[in-house]
Amino acid sequence: MSQSPAAVATLADLLTRARSARDQGRPQEAAEAYARIADADPAHVEALTFLGMRALAEERAEQAIGYFRRVLAQQPEDALVLTHLGTALVAADRLAEAQQALQQAIALRSDLFIARLRLGHVLERLDDAHGALVQYFRAINEAQLQGRWLSDATTHPSMREAVKRAMLFVDAERFRLFDGAIAPLRERYGAGELARVERCLRIYLQLEEPAYADPRQRPKFLYFPGLPTQPYFPTALFPWIEGFETETAAIRDEMLAVLAADSGFEPFLTFRRPEDMSGYLAGSRGTPAWNAFFFYRHGRRYDENCRRCPHTAKVLDDLPLVRIRDHAPEICFSVLTAGSHILPHRGVTNTRVVVHLPLVVPGANQCALVAGGEAHYWREGRAMAFDDTFEHEAWNRSEATRVIVLMDAWNPYLTEAERAAVAELVAAIGDFNREAGLPDLLEA
Structure with missing residues (x-):
């Protein structure tokens, strides 16, 4: 049944009031107006989205989940709302459902770095360290390509702790992954034979500064230290x-x-x-x-x-x-x-x-x-x-x-040992780069 002209006018007035309060930083007043809109029109996407975000901010996770699911009933392929739903499900400790929602969001929009950050957190809590590494890495890379997460100034205050924690996780897990690729050769040749390879890895991961023997030399991808240098x-x-x-x-x-x-x-x-x-x-x-x-x-x-x-x-x-x-x-x-x-x-x-x-x-x-x-x-x-x-x-x-x-x-x-180790290291880096959606720099 269609709404009466008076009801439509009332909804329009409420929507104007809600938006004005929202834009002027009066969230409680905006929430009250949006709640009345949602009561009158249970499928009103803007009202439901605001109420869901408000519930999420106030740590009312289950209510937020309800609002976001109602939005998705109208817009099932809304990647941003799926990300909000995933965030609310994480807050409610419903990790399997959160993983599904966040994966759906990323499938719809691979550049959603917030969704990837949340998914990395979920996978970490589910003890999938490698999956968490890939998602955290992709989140950071995508955000920085968009000029975000380059510093505190380019990171929203509410995200800074999570972003920094993800960066530390990525540093530690990438080192563990790539160092693991050469571990069998360390056993075979001895740690001393691979000392320069280990420095090479640390330089690649930006855990150590390169000391170029010749300022004219600048590898685009992988610098191996300690080699005699000449053009x-x-x-x-x-x-x-x-x-x-x-x-x-x-x-x-x-x-x-x-x-x-x-x-x-x-x-x-x-x-x-x-x-x-x-x-x-x-x-x-x-x-x-x-x-x-x-x-x-x-x-x-x-x-x-x-x-x-x-x-x-x-x-x-x-x-x-x-x-x-x-x-x-x-x-x-x-x-x-x-x-x-x-x-x-x-x-x-x-x-x-x-x-x-x-x-x-x-x-x-x-x-x-x-x-x-x-x-x-x-x-x-x-x-x-x-x-x-x-x-x-x-x-x-x-x-x-x-x-x-x-x-x-x-x-x-x-040396023979170093060649074998570089081959394993580069192959491992290439595997990870492909999994993380990056171009293969050795082919540049």
């Missing part, structure tokens, strides 16, 4: 490089065949937005291009490409490659077109070294790499190795295409 490495440190160089002609022949077929190549870098490419590539002759024919990418073998270049694949498989599950090696024919310029950038970790074997280098001193401000001009068949955590850039100023083999190698100053 370029003597190739004598890599006993396998001399034999690799002898394969240049045979590798070049297979490269020229796939280049002529013009298939199997893809951009070395991919961007979510085309305009982002301008920060990485520039060109003096039309559209710049940096393409790759991958043998391995992020640790995955490109079997079809390997079949097309069987000799190259055999040579690569016999090399002491960096092998990290889901991450390394990265090996390709790297193709830089005429006039293309790879702009200055930095690599992700000094635990790896980038090796180049030039196959086609057109022009005299027209194709170069600059690392740490020091220029290197490629020479066909002469391999080179550099630390890409120094700012570096590369260009092809000739009128033809430049092609090299680009590949990862271990930093030669890492």
